[in-house]
Amino acid sequence: MRRACGWIAIVALAVLAGCGDPAPHARAQRIGALDEAIGGPHAIGRVGDFLLENDQIRLVIADTGVDPRDPSKSTLGRVNSTFGGTLVDADLRRPGGDGARGNDQLAELLPGFVFTVINPTTIAITHDGSDGRAAEVTVTGTPADLFQEIYLLDAGLVGTTSLQLTQTYRLTPGKRYVEIETTIKNTSGGAHPFPFLDPTQLHDLGFDIPGIENIQLSVPMGQLALLGGEQDLFAPGVTGFNVRFAIEDSYQIAGGFPAFPGLVVDYVASRGRGVSYGLTIPRSPDNYVNAYAGKYAGQAITPYSMLVPFTYAGVAAIYMVRPPPLLAPGAEFAYTSYFVIGKGDVASVADAIHEIHGAPTGTFGGRVIDQQTSQPVAGANVIALDADDHIVDQIETDASGAFLAHLPPGSYRYTAMIDDRLSTPPAPLTITAGGHAGIAPIEMAAPATLVVEVRDELGRHAPAKIQLLGHFPATNLGQNPRSFLYSLQRGEHQRTTAFDGGDRFIEGVWWTKDGQLSAAVRPGTYDLIVTRGPEYEVAHRTVELRAGAFTAAQIALTRAYASDGWVASDLHIHAQPSTDSDVPLATRAASCAAEGLEVAIATDHNAITDYGPAIASSGLDPWLLGITGMELTTPEMGHFNGYPLRLDPGSTRGGEFRWAGEPPQRLFDTLRGLAVDPERAIVQVNHPRQSVLGYLAQFFVDVDTAEPYTPTGILGVFAPYGDEFRPENFSLDFDAMELVCGKQIEDAHTFRAPDPLPPGPYPDPQPVPG
Amino acid sequence: MFARVCGAIVIAAAVVSEVALAQPADRTEPGAGAPPPAPAAPAAAEPAPAATPLPEPAAAPPVEPRFVWQPFGYLRAQYIAVQNDPNVAFVGRDDGFELQNARLGVRGALDRRVAFEIAIDGAVDERLQVNSTEGKLRVGLRDAFADVTLAGRLTARGGFFQAVFDPEALVSDTARELVDHPIESRGMRATEGYQTPGLPPGRSIGVALRLDPAPQGGGLPVGFELAVQNGADEFSSNNDNDKPAISAAVVARLPRDGWVMAAGRFNPRTVGALPFRQDENDLQASAAFRLAAGPVAFNGGVIVQRTSFPTTGGPIQNAYGGHVQAMLAIPAPLPLAAGYRFAILDPSSLITTDRVMEHTVGAVLAMPRYRMRVQLQLTHVVEQAARELENDRVQLAAELAL
Structure with missing residues (x-):
């Protein structure tokens, strides 16, 4: 019996073993090896950056990007904005330790004093967390312009001199959010007003802006969030996931200056695959929205309200506080915000926000x-x-x-x-x-299952695009589809309707690598449309999909015309390496092949991408050739494709390059320098007339003379001021220019091809796949 | 469907008659002329198969070796035909041969003091997802545990084992009269209906204190087991939280290989991915019996389960299942029995349409000389109206025991 008791004791010990859980921790360190970084589709953290982590989350703050010993080696522009010191990677701590692959989808988070940002001079670990308390990384610097074009706003509202800007990222053990403390210190000998200039001073400085003397402005400060193309932005209340249109609606009820127009939100969150983000603030007497509450009538205001004046291409300005009217010499103004990381939904972000608010x-x-x-x-x-x-x-x-x-x-x-x-x-x-x-x-209720098999004219399982088109009731014709077909507020995907005003809408679309599909869909009666680019006829049939049932269709594609001697290609394609895209490389490769492309040129924003591995692993080699390339992306000078480029697998962006502060010729030379063969590389100017993002637009190239000129008047006020934008720096040393861009899809959807095609420029048979 | 059922019966009849004609009755074989008996030992350890002659007792060897071991195992295959439900595509479209299992194991003992058992299943049916029509065979660990005798029949067990809870686990696979376990034990398999797991816990890693019931006439025929296990999913290599599953069972041996048992189990589980995990607690109880009266063997069992959701505060989910079965031994040259089983499974009280009942008739013929058994089973499945399926099935199984 004593032996039995002994065994029982052993059992009890075994059960109790491991009951003493260690306390959570936080730590800050510089990244010494790349496998210490976070990883994930948009991760750009690298050796030398700052890692801030606890038992819940991991964050990377980029280094300054400036090499003090050799400024020519600086990597300004390595992150998405110009300067370093910003929060560039963020993810949950993934089980599996530091070696586990992360899932960072954050593009960047940086402080925004209107549009002034920090040009960091120092980044330091101010607490490493070894004492069991919060770990901290502090970025200190001077004011700089996020965009040169709106320098006037920065100079007039914030003032770009005699200020020291600091942002401290403070991570407490056990928390899924990082506290961000942002400080503005007046380093001048005199008082620093906000706004820095009054309208009459602007006039005295030579800025001729009609009616400016009647404009009273405020100085919103907060954070600029580039949550990334994979994140759907959310705000609770009437907005939901419909942030874009809610902002537009808010303009209609704006109360006028000095309060900036925009959407008032209680907090901002997002939804993404496996990770989500959010921003909130504590109660503060400096709350911007509450300071101008009367100007935001019609919008719900809480003690935590923030202002979102715009969101564009994944960038959202989130303004939180207004500074005091006057900052005394040596005085500081600080505000706090919290950046939260969730598991991919809003709720996991909101849970932490409720905790922060003590609600x-x-x-x-x-x-x-x-x-x-x-x-x-x-x-x-x-x-x-x-x-x-x-x-x-x-x-x-x-x-x-x-x-x-x-x-x-x-x-x-x-x-x-x-x-x-x-x-x-x-x-x-x-x-x-x-x-x-x-x-x-x-x-x-159960979904229906659609099974499709597509073969081409040779009987092969060819890549194909498969669409299901639904028809909405005739009583809804003429109505905004958002009001009856789908709810953006509740996060449903947009069901695109026909350009012709008809009753058709796209219920689902799949780009298959081999013409084979098995997909769950909402039950209903649909038009099944199968295509493979313009070289094949459109195959169509009606299918009725019942809940819980399988419906199968076999489709044979018919070639519309011969294209011997011609190559189908797209010279401007984005995928997941671009911060504003959520399309994985394998999906993009399949979509290219399914659309009938034979050559796909990867042109991600500031990321050299090679579709080759995705094409090979998808078995698309017989159909598609990938060319490695990049779209060199500047905030204000334009976007420039370069291809074929060399891929540097040791770089988080596929190669090392600098765009910030560079004149066009240097950008073109940079692209050629990255090329496989600089002599034969193609440099292509994209969407040249698009404002802000177009090369010709930013250099004010005259539509008649094709010569750049120096703008005057209001155009001159809102024009980039850097030397790199001087007209004499305009360069024509590029090889191609984009004429039609996919963003203007309504311009492209009625394309026509001559039948038969004229003789092609390439030998027959084609030396290309397909 | 009717034609297929008839065909299967004809095949079964042909096989049975051929085997019976080929093998004259051998009255000297143990168990001849009787239906496959229940296990001799009401424990998870596998008893001698009903149709398998027990090893001849050694003629009193002069010196017993310190270490003894014995391999065991069996091979079971079946032909299954399930009605094709006209509305649900994944039910019934894969009639054909299936390898039910290929088990191989070894058990041994050292100085009659320490015993072990390691067994693997060579035909675990793995599906990529629920209700998938495509399965893959893979090898899986079945048992891996050691027993240490503490005093008399009191032993301590440690390793990967199934705690005494599922009444069906007290019946060896090679002694089970029907092709399938009852539905509350096995659940509904993929392609036979809407896939649903059974109620009993699977195997798990842990320790147990056990007292085997004494054989009839050899002392107190009552045993028990107190087990502490991880309680994570079967085949999990570790626990799902800091809390163990605890189970207790009492088993009493009855005359003529009968037994009665009762068990309870509490398993605090944690589900979901870190750090967003949720606690769920399973409180389970089971009771079962097996009795023989003349040529008829009766058995029945019931399992009830109460799941609470402390993290979400969700409503309590109750589940229950059970069966009753009667098998009649039929006088024949070879051991032959036929019978009927009614079984029911209601996996969730929170879902009002998920109850399933099965009416099963079947027969089993043993061929002890060849360590073989043949089983035929017809099952009429009754779902609730909202989920009604046409999924009756017929199964013909053959088994070879090592």
Whole structure:
């Protein structure tokens, strides 16, 4: 019996073993090896940058990018904006340790004093976290312009001299958010007013802006968030995921200056694949929106309100505070914000934000299952709505269909949504502080399954584009499809409608690498459209898709005309390496092949990309040739493709180059220097007349003379001022210019090709795939 | 479907008659003329198969070796035909041969003091996703544990094993009368209906204190097991949280290989990916019996499960399942029995349409000389109206025991 007792004791010890969990930690360090960085589709952290991490999250703050010993080796522009010292990578801590592949999708987060940013002089680890407390990295610098074109705003509102700007990233153990403390210090001997200049001073400086004397402006400060192309922006309330249009709507009810127009939000969050981000602020007497509350009538204002005046190409300005009217000599003004990292949905961000605000909450949890099979529905969105049907939260189900969120006390309704199923009818929900509102499983109707097999004229499983076109009721003709076909607020994807004003809309589109598709879709009657670029006829048939049932279709593609001697190519393509794209390389390769391209030139923003591995692993070698290239992207001088380029696998951007402060000729030379063969490299000017982003537009190239000129008047006021923009620096040393750009798709969708084609420039048979 | 069922019966009849004609009755073989008996030992350890002659007892060797070991295993294959449901494409479209299992193991002992058992299943059916029509065979660990005798019949067990909870686990696969376990134990398999797991916990890593019931007439025929295990999913290499699963079972041996058992288990589980995990607690109980009365062997069992969701505060989910079965031994040249089983499984009280019932008739014929058994089973499956399927099935299985 004593022996039995001994065994029982051993069992008890085994059970109790490991019960003493260590305290969470935080630490700051410089990255000494690349495998210490975060990794992921948009990760650009590298050796020398600053890593800030705890047991929950990991962040990278870029180094200054300036080599003090040899300024010519500086890497200004390595991050997405001009200067270093910004938060460039952020991810959850992934199980598996430092060697695990990360999932950074953040492009960049940087402080914004209107549009003034920090040009860092020093970046330092101010607390390494070894004492068990918060770890800190502090960036200190001077004011600089994010965009030269609006220098006037920076100079007039903030003042670009005699200020020391500091941003401290403070990470506490156990938290999924980093506290950001931003400080402005007046280093001059006199008081520093905000706005720095009054309108009459601008006139005295020679800026001739009609009516400026009647404009009173304020000085919003906050953060500029480039959350990345994979993140859907969200704000609770009437906005939901419909941020873009909500901002437009807010302009209609703007109260006027000195308050900047824009959307008032309680917090900002996002949704992405496996990681999401958010921004919020604490209560503050300096709150910008509350300071001008009367100017934002019609919008919900809370103690945490922030202003989002615009979002464009994944960039959102988020203004939080206004500084005091006068900053005394040596005085400081500081504000705090919090950057939160979630697991891919809004709820995991909002949970942390409620914690930051100290708001009472209760939990809302449950499970989403398939009505037919009882199996979990992973990736479904459970949307919490308030009494006014405004979206409060978006919770994504995990692999087991489970979801959990924290909501403030109140009465809500919830619905479950996912692209391939019908949404569930809203059901009531009550949250009490500290309570658990668990619900019975939400049963979603089963999707239909569409199975398609496509063969080309030779009987091969050819890459093909497969679309399902639906038809909405005639009673909705003429209405905005956002009002009846899909809800951007609730995060549904846009179902594109026909240009011709008809009743067709795209329910789903798939680019297949081998013409084979098995996809879950919403039940209904659709037109099944199969295409393979302009060289093939459009195949069409009607399909009825029933819930829980499989519907199969075999499609044979017919070649429309011979294209011997010609090569189908796209010379301007973006994919995941671009900060504003969420398309993985394999998907992009498949889409190129399915659209009938034979040559695809990778031109990601400031990232040299090679489609080759994706093409090879997808088995697309017989169809598609990839050419390595890049779109050298400047904020204000234009976008320039270069190809074929060499890929440097040791660089986080595929190669080392600098664009900031460089005149056009240097940019062209840079591209040629990166080329496989500089003598035969192609330098291409993209969307040349697009304002801000177009080369010809930024150099004011006259449409009649094709010569650049120095603008005057209001154009001259809002023009880049750097020497690199002087007219004499304009260069024609490029090889190609883009005439039609995919962004203006309405200009391109009625293309025509001569039949038959004239003799092509390439020998027959073609030395290309396909 | 009817034609296929008839065809399978004809095939089964032909096989049975051929085998019976080829093998004259051998009254000297153990178990001849009787239906496959229940296991002799009501424990997870595998008893001698009903149709397998027990090893001849050694003629009192002069010196017993310190270390003894014995391989064991079996091979089971079946032909299965399931009705093609007209509405659900993944049900019934894969009629054909299946390897139910290919188990190989070894058990041994050292100085009658320390024993071990290691077994692998060579035909684990792995599906990439639920209800997938495509499965792959893979090899999986079945058991890997050691027993240390503490005192008398009291042993301590450690390793990867199945705690005593599932009544079906008390019946060796090579002694099971019907092709399948009852639905509350096995769940609904992919392509036979809407796939659903059974209620019993799977194997897990842990330790147990066990008292085997004494054989009839050899002392107190009551045993127990107290087990502490990880309680994570079967085949998990570690625990899913800091909390173990605890189970307790009592088993009493009855005359004529009968037994009665009751068990309880509490398993605090954690699901989801770090750091967004949720706790769920399973409280389970089971009870079962096996009795013989004349030529009829009865058995039945019930499992109930109560799942709470402390993280979400969700409503309690109750589940239950059970079966009753009667097998009649039929006088024949070879051991032959036929019978009926009713089984029911309701996986969730929160879902009002997921209850499944099965009415099964089947027969088993043993051929002890060749360590073989042949089984035929017809099952009528009844789903609730909202999920009604046409998925009755017929199965013909053959088994060879080592």
